[in-house]
Amino acid sequence: MSTIAETNTGISHAKLGTWAFLASEIMLFGGLISAYVILRSGSAHLAVPPRSMMGVPLATFNTFALITSSVTMVLALAAIQEGNIAKFQRWILCTIGGGLIFLCVKAYEYHHKWEEGITISSNLFGSFYYTLTGLHVIHVTGGLFLMAYILWAGTRGDFTPDSHDRVECAGLYWHFVDLVWVILFPILYLL
Amino acid sequence: MTDAHGHAGAHAHAEPQGFIWKYVFSVDHKVIGIQYLVTSLVFLLIGFSMMLLMRWQLAIPTPPDDFDPEKLSLIRSFLNWLFPESMPYGFMDPVFYNQLGAMHGTIMVFLGIVPLGVAAFGNYVMPLQIGAPDMAFPRLNMASYWTFLVGGIVLLASFLAPGGAPQSGWTSYAPLSVVAPAGQTYWLIGMVIIITSSLFGAINFIVTMLNMRAKGLTMGRLPVFCWAQLVTAVLLLLAFPVLEAGAILQLLDRVAGTSFYIPKDLIYGSTVFPRAGGGNPILWQHLFWFLAHPEVYVLLLPPMGIIAEIIATNTRKPLFGYRELVGSMLLIGVLSFIVWAHHMFLSGMRTSLASLFVTTTLTISVPAVAILTCLLMSLRGASIRFNTPMLFALAFLPMFAIGGLTGLPLGFAPTDLHLHDTYYVIGHFHYVVAPGSLIALLGGTYYWYPKMFGRRMSEKLGKIHFWMTVIPMNFVFFPMLIQGMYGMQRRLAVPVEQSHNLPVQGWSLIIGIAAATLFVGQIPFIINFFWSLRSGEAAGENPWNATTLEWACPSPPPHGNFATEPEVFRGPYEYSVPGHKTDYWPQDEAA
């Protein structure tokens, strides 16, 4: 039985695979965001609700929560590179916390907007709002499961300072999810 | 992606024991390749059978003058018995016609040709050609197959939905697809599942080819087939998610009351469709074709790669212009993302925009012609071995050329205005995907069968199959080009209702007979496939005396493929090298 000791590119399979996956994710969100941009500029019936109804301060807070969780993810990676498991666990927990806060706020926002009459079928803006943020919420939720898994694997002792590919891949994914929000926030709330 | 096999070298998993783990839930790329092979051949047969029913209807669309319902012919009474509601007396209800048409297209493209070219041959051959023990992510590979199968079953199950199968064509144009019965929802969900499967596959292929090539196998020494798979994987990775986005929006339009594709005050069934509105049906066309044009190259590139392998082996000559071939494939890959709107010249786009897409479309035909030229030039001065795979390869070249050339009048907006949505378009793309891709895939089956099962297929049955496929195919598709130029529209159950179609109706009878012959012509293939499993001539490691790495391991290869990791010393097509002892110089043979 043969094995190939090193990869041709010098990049691990997992990391290369993650990059490929994220490329396809960019196309997925890219497709949806383009649809939004096209109808927003081209349709006479995409009425954007007044900013006061959108709850900008709360969404700004949420943006902050998600960006913070990206920072703590970087710190978690740095911790595992030093081999400091306790610190790693702490930062991953913070990352999970950031994601949870984001989801809770989002749930509140959805409820509130629905009460105000912005529903998925009320008008085109509402449709896009729930579709885009909903897909993003699914991604955040997936990311939280990923973080829980990383935490579990790290606690089990899977990672060492020179072998922690999965942490890096999870981090790439999490930063991507963060980045998507950083694009969605202005185009849905501010512009 | 983050499975426990994160690192290279972690793939030395032991060979699984027990039937289920070895042959059903296998993670071995070879077993998965064969699973895809068999599944997609079955889907092709299903899709073909649907089309046979439709061609029956088109051959005799209305009752002849002396028609007597009391004295039905054998075929009519059978159809009447099989589909009492949708084919009374053997005449097809137009709604059923639309359902079969939509399902035929969807099945052939997404469950037939693509899984055969990409997933079956790609999975089986590509890791062998790069000298790898397996794919980079074997479990993801298995997941890809099972997701694919579930997606296929969901699509087929749509026949059981209230209102029947989807009936909006494989293109599912809005807004009709939004107001269509429940079958369309199955279509959308099935597609999302299939897109997921293809995403798994594309990631796996890309990582495997970039990361797991044997020592010495630089990208410049990669067989053309692998290059084709690499470009294809990138197309799938980047184009399919856009259709997924489109499908999500259509799904929400259907189930959540959104109006992404529903204009304001859409009149449907003589009332205003109760929706907020404001959306745009053309948006769907853009999202669909952004995938579906690259998709046509997904249908084409792997077959082209197969043809290149077969031609090199059987001309006993290096391929003409390896670098030009690979370069053209890369160029096609890039350009295929900027031509999509040539499917939409009639959607009312600005002429300036139309000119842009005319230009890109004509540009992309340059690399396509370059590939064809390289393959043709490879034949020059060769002493060709006329075995079954080579016959298929030789037939591919002129028929693909017809397919490509008939695309040019469609690429020019002014001529397309006349030809759009006629049988001419049907003739055009079938020349590319049936006498083109499908022929190549059949050739590939004959070519790699000895590797997969250790025995050759019968040459005699193979040649019967070849002639009984190639001749009827041309009688099926060439008349469509003529009918289309007369203005016969596609997607009509009873074309004779319009008088301008009457002069060309006679061709439909010929097409129907040819299609039935084509069906019969596949029987020798099916017999050959199963008969040769046990009774074919034993193949040995390298039955064709070929040079690439898949012929450097036993047939069929054991779990893990190569006894020792192969090392590559030269390019893929070193045939008839002066001074070398044989007329082929395998890539792994030390000088």
Ligand code: HEM
């Ligand atoms: C050489 C270059 C080619 C050109 C210039 C070309 C051009 C076109 C154009 C302009 C159309 C739209 C016609 C209409 O709807 O009015 C079309 C349709 C189509 N082409 Fe091609 N094509 C080319 C090669 C191919 C290849 C290689 C494939 C597949 C492997 C292909 C598959 C298709 C399909 C599937 C459709 C019909 C889609 C539908 O409406 O259902 N074409 N082609």
Ligand SMILES: [Cu+2]
């Ligand atoms: Cu196209």
